[in-house]
Amino acid sequence: MFFSSKHFEFSDIPDLSGKVAIITGSNTGIGKICATEMARKNCQVIVASRSEDKGQAAVAEIKSITGNDNVEFIKLDLLSLKSVKQFAEEFKSKYDKLHILLNNAGVMMCPYGLSEDGMQMKFTIYRLRIETQFATNHVAHYYLTMLLLPTLIDSKPSRIVNVSSDGHNYTCISEPNLDKINAKEGYGSFKQxxxxxxxxxxxxxxxxxxxxxxxIENVYVNANHPGLVKTELARHISLFESFYVRFVLNNIAMEPEQGALTQMYLATSQEVESKNIKGQYYVPYAKPSSAVAYARSEKNAAALYDFTEELLKEKVPDYQGAPI
Ligand SMILES: NC(=O)c1ccc[n+]([C@@H]2O[C@H](COP(=O)([O-])OP(=O)(O)OC[C@H]3O[C@@H](n4cnc5c(N)ncnc54)[C@H](OP(=O)(O)O)[C@@H]3O)[C@@H](O)[C@H]2O)c1
Structure with missing residues (x-):
């Protein structure tokens, strides 16, 4: 819709024979399109989703559309760190290579809620559980990435793509306080x-x-905004909140096929390697952009890394810490 010309099409995805890819949240929406297009190019695809019924239905559909039988469902519930660990263990028991980790799953503007993790008592009440959007969109994907990073490094050249959003621009107006990130007090669904x-x-x-x-060369880690895309993402917004966002996402946004292009570029295009694209933020269609100052800051990045490490060590007693 509002974006410039297409720099990348599905026909530009190279042959992915011999490659293994995990796509989180690929039972529907943009993730399912990505899984389908990678399977079409002969990739071994892991549909990582929380619902066995929806995940298996997506696998059957992708196999029938593409004729590629190397598509598998492995259960992953990002609201449970135990499930993330089980997913990583099951994956590693079946595969010794991982070339593409597409951290795509996400929830948007949920009413305040908590993940199932973290019953240990701490002095600060905010650490008791992890807020739903923070848990799903960041903490679980971070943990998954750390558990799989050694395999990604062993398999290089490899890619990690974090699906972000231009919604991150709001950090120009209000920056997060990590110490209060799980708090109910002051919670705003869009802000979070x-x-x-x-x-x-x-x-x-x-x-x-x-x-x-x-x-370590040849592990390419990038983020993208997919565009405003007609998917089920608006299902989490309460009926009384943000009619505008629900209307746009349900009606006038771009189709998921268009929304998948930018992350497909970062996940598969040879240009990522030939142009050495790392630590970048891309927008539709497959164009470099600049994240806002908060999200570009190396100081904020280091603080978030340390905070998440500490949180994981608290919630997952056998967590060994980031491999790098
Ligand atoms: N649509 C847009 O306009 C837009 C704009 C900017 C960024 N994005 C980003 O694009 C990504 C894909 O979103 P989408 O638009 O395709 O939305 P979607 O249709 O709602 O798909 C989201 C996927 O994430 C999965 N998911 C949610 N919570 C999960 C959990 N706890 N464990 C495992 N999987 C979980 C969903 O599974 P269930 O079906 O089981 O819920 C679903 O497969 C998200 O990260 C979103 O923030 C989208």
Missing amino acids: YSYTKAFNILVCVELTKRLKAKG
């Missing part, structure tokens, strides 16, 4: 979404820096 989408970009900034410091 915007924070978590800025975190998706900050993780790319910090991971890219750490990979470089370790001399």
